[in-house]
Amino acid sequence: MLSFVEIAKRSETGPLATADDFAMQNVAFRVSALEKKYGLRHAAGTYVNCDDDLADRAWQAGRELILQSGLYSLNSRRVIQFDEQEVDERLAAATAEFTAGAGKGAVRVYRRDVEDRRPPVIFGGPFNADVHESMFVKLNEAFAGEPLIDLLLLPGYLKNLDGVEIRPNSGLSTRAAMLYARWAREALMRAGRPGMPIVGHAVMALNEIASANEDWGLRVCDPRAFAIISELQVDDVTLTRLAYYLALGAPIYISATPLIGGYAGGPAGAAIVGVAAHIASVLLGGDVMHLGPQHVKYKQQTNAMSLWMGSVVKQAVARNSRMINTTSVTTSGRPGSLQYILEFSALALSVVTSGSHLTGPRPAEPLGWNNVSPLMCRLFAEVGRAAAQLGRAEANQIAGALHAKYQDKLDLKDAPVGLPFEQMYDVRTLQPNAEHWALYEQGRQELRAVGLPL
C-alpha cells in the first residue's frame, strides 16, 4: 500500500512542472473536460443536491482528476502521481471510525451516510480566529463549556505576546506554540472537560514538536490539522507536518478549500476538485477530510454556489467511500448578528443531510480580536441535530428560504459587523449577556418559522 515514504520520494522525483502549468494544464483544462464528460452542471436555485446520479458522477470525475493530475509539490516543483491500484487500496482502507480525546471526554468520530439520522459530530471553537492572549483561556473555556461541542477546534491565533507581534519561525513563535497548547489544555480543565479532544496545530510547522506534550500540551489523542493548498498542492511544510503526525500516531485532520471561480472554474468544476482533494487526503493518510468550499467573489461559503457545491462533494464522498468527512462553515455576517445564524444554518442543512459532520462556524472576515461566540456554536450544533432529522428535499427548501433572507448582504462590506466575545458575554461568569441570549432566541424563532424542527 502507498506509504508516506513513497509520497515523500515522489515529491523529489516526480515529473517537473511550473506552478502555472500545473494549475492550467493539470487542473483547469482537465477539470473543464471532466465537467463536460460527466455532464456536471449547477442548477440555479438548487441549494442541496437531491440527484444521486449526479453525486456519483462527481465522484467518478474527481477520482479521474486525481489520477490524471496528481498533487503538486510547490517547493520541489514536481508532481506526485498516483495509480489506480494505489487509490483503490487507500480508499478501501480509509478510516471509517476513530476515537479522539481521553477518558470521559473521549469522542467517537464516525462516517455518516447521506440522510444519516445520527447527529453530526461538532468541531467547534475559535477556529483560528485572532484570539488575544488576555482572553485565550476564557474564550476556549467558554467553548469547552458548551456540551454540544464534541471537539475543541483550533483554539485561536496568538498574533502577539506581551505586546510584540510574532514573526513566523522566531523564538517567540515557539513560545507562542507552547502557550497555545498549554492554555487550551487549561481551558479544558477549567471547563471540567479535561479529556475533550483538541483539533490543533502549532501554526508554524517547526513548532509542532514544541507544542506536543501529554501532560500540558497537545496529546496523541488530539487530532492534528493541516491544509491541502488550492488547488491540489502541497509544500514542504505540509509534508513536514505529515511526517511528524504519522510518526506520532495522532488522528490527522486535513482540509481542502476548492475555489469557485478559480482554476477549477464554476461550482461543478470546484465540486470535481473537492472530490479529488478528499481522495488526496486519504492518500496522504488523513482520518477526517474537511471541505471549505470557497468562492472567489464572496470569500465565504454560504452563497448559493458554495451551498450546492458542498452538498455535491459530501454526497459523492459519502455514497462512494468510507471516509469520515466534515465541512467548515464560513459566513459573511459576523457573530452578534442574525445574519450569522441564518447563514450557518443554511450550510449546515446542506451538508449534514449530505453525510457531513460540522466544523465552525466562523466569519469570513472577523473584525479584530475574539470575533467568535460559543453560544452561536451551540445553536449551530442544534441546527446540525435538527438537520439530521430531515431529508435532502426538505433541507433544500429550508436552505433556499434562509438564503433568500441574506443573499443581498453577502458582500463582506455590506454584511453585519457583529461583536467581539467581550461584548456578547460577561467575561467574569463566561455567560452570554442578555442581548446575546435574545439574539439566540430570535434566531431559533426565525429558523422554526422556515420549518427547521428545532
Place this chain on the structure above:
Amino acid sequence: MAEHEAIIERMRDSILEADDDEAVAAAEAALAAGMDPLAALEAGFSEPIRELGEAFNRLEIFLPQLVLSARTMQAGLKVLERALTTAAREAARKGVVVIGTVEGDIHDIGKTIVVAMLRSAGYEVHDLGTDVPLPQFINVAEQTHADIIGMSALLSTTMLRQRDLLELLQLKGIRDKYFVIVGGAPATQAWADSIGANAFARDAHEAVLCLNARARNVTSRA
C-alpha cells in the same frame, strides 16, 4: 475603413478566444494597414480584455479564461509596442506594478487573479510569484521603474511582512517613490492604515478600481 474595422474585429476575437497566434497576426495586420497602434490597442485588445475582467467579476467567466486572455493580450501587445512612440507607450500604460506574495507564504491564487485583472486593465505587471523575499520587491521595482508595489499575504503570521517592507522602503529613503497596495485574507483597511500602506483592496476588482483612481489622479496632476 472597413479593412480597419475587420482587423479590430480579429483582434477582439483573438482576445475573447485566447488565441495568441491570431493576436500576433492581427496586430501585424493592423500595423501593415497603417493603423494608429494606440487606437488599435485600445479598441482591439484593451476593450475586450476589460469586458472579460467585468465578466469575471460577475462570475460569467472563470480564472483560466481570464489568465489565458491576459496572456494573449501580452503577445499581441509586444507587436504593437514596436510601433508606439515613447509618448504613446506612456499614454497606453497606466502604471508599472511589482507584485508578489510575501516571504513565508506560498498562497498563489488570489494574487494570480489580481495579476490577470491588472493586466487586463492595462497595467504592466511584474509578478514575482510567492514566498518573495522583501529585498526582491524593492530590487525589481527599482529595475523596472515601477511606481506601484503590491503585496499579498494569506496568513495572519505572514501579513507582518507587509509592514516590514514599508519599513524597509522608509529606511532606504524611497518610500515616496511607490504607491503600496496590500491585500490578502487577513488584511483590512485598518491594517493598511496602521502600517502606512497607500491602499488596501479586498479583491482583484477593488485593486483595479483603486489603482485606476490613482492613475486618474496622477494624470490630472501632471
